[in-house]
Amino acid sequence: MKSPYPILVLVGGAAIGIATAAIAMSAQDNKPASPIFKVTVPDGYRQWQLIAPAQEGAPLNELRAVVGNTTAIKAYQRGAQPFPDGTVLVKLAWKHEQSPEFESASIPGAPTTVQVMVKDARKYASTGGWGFGRFIDGKPADEAQHRTCFACHEARAKARDYVFTRYAP
Structure with missing residues (x-):
């Protein structure tokens, strides 16, 4: 079991970098993850660039x-498809x-879900290279x-690398 407290070895100024990395990993390990895919809500996603709005x-x-x-x-x-590994899409819904x-x-009312798609062709080979997470109130x-x-996604968007959302001009 991992300790939530990093062990530091002081070697000049390197201890600060070790402490920062250890704390970041510890925080990541404690985030709620989706069943099956183990996808988490990415830190800082609310500052990411808008791809497109939609109305359901x-x-x-x-x-x-x-x-x-x-x-x-x-x-x-670039109009690149399939999307490269490391692509992360987050859908916010209200x-x-x-x-x-x-x-x-x-106008947006009460939030309903945050949904996440993560592209990793090896890890998620059986699902078109995508891992999925759906979160309600952070869970x-x-x-x-x-x-x-x-x-x-397979039934409706296979021809677009399983992604529904098109880039808004």
Whole structure:
């Protein structure tokens, strides 16, 4: 079992780097991970670049935004498919609500899910190279929900490397 406390060997200024790396690994190990794929919500994803917004109709009635890490953004900009390993996409979803200020406008209501796709062709070879995570209030959804991820992507987006979202101009 890993200790949450790093063991430091002081060698000049190197101890600071060792401490930082050990703490980062310790924090990563404690993050809730999705069943099956062991995907976690990436740190700092809310600062990532927008790929595209979307609106999901009934029965979900959600507003969504998909963001991507630098690898994802570069791949979208180049039109590269399949996406390279290291691509991470995060979909944020909120209940669709009517704006109190504008009759014709929608606004995000309560958050519903954060969904994550991670590309690693070797690790996730049986699911088109993608690992999936669906989180509700920061906790992973159950295994049954995660078993539906790839089947849905395979049925509807196989020709686009299993990714629904297209880059918004």
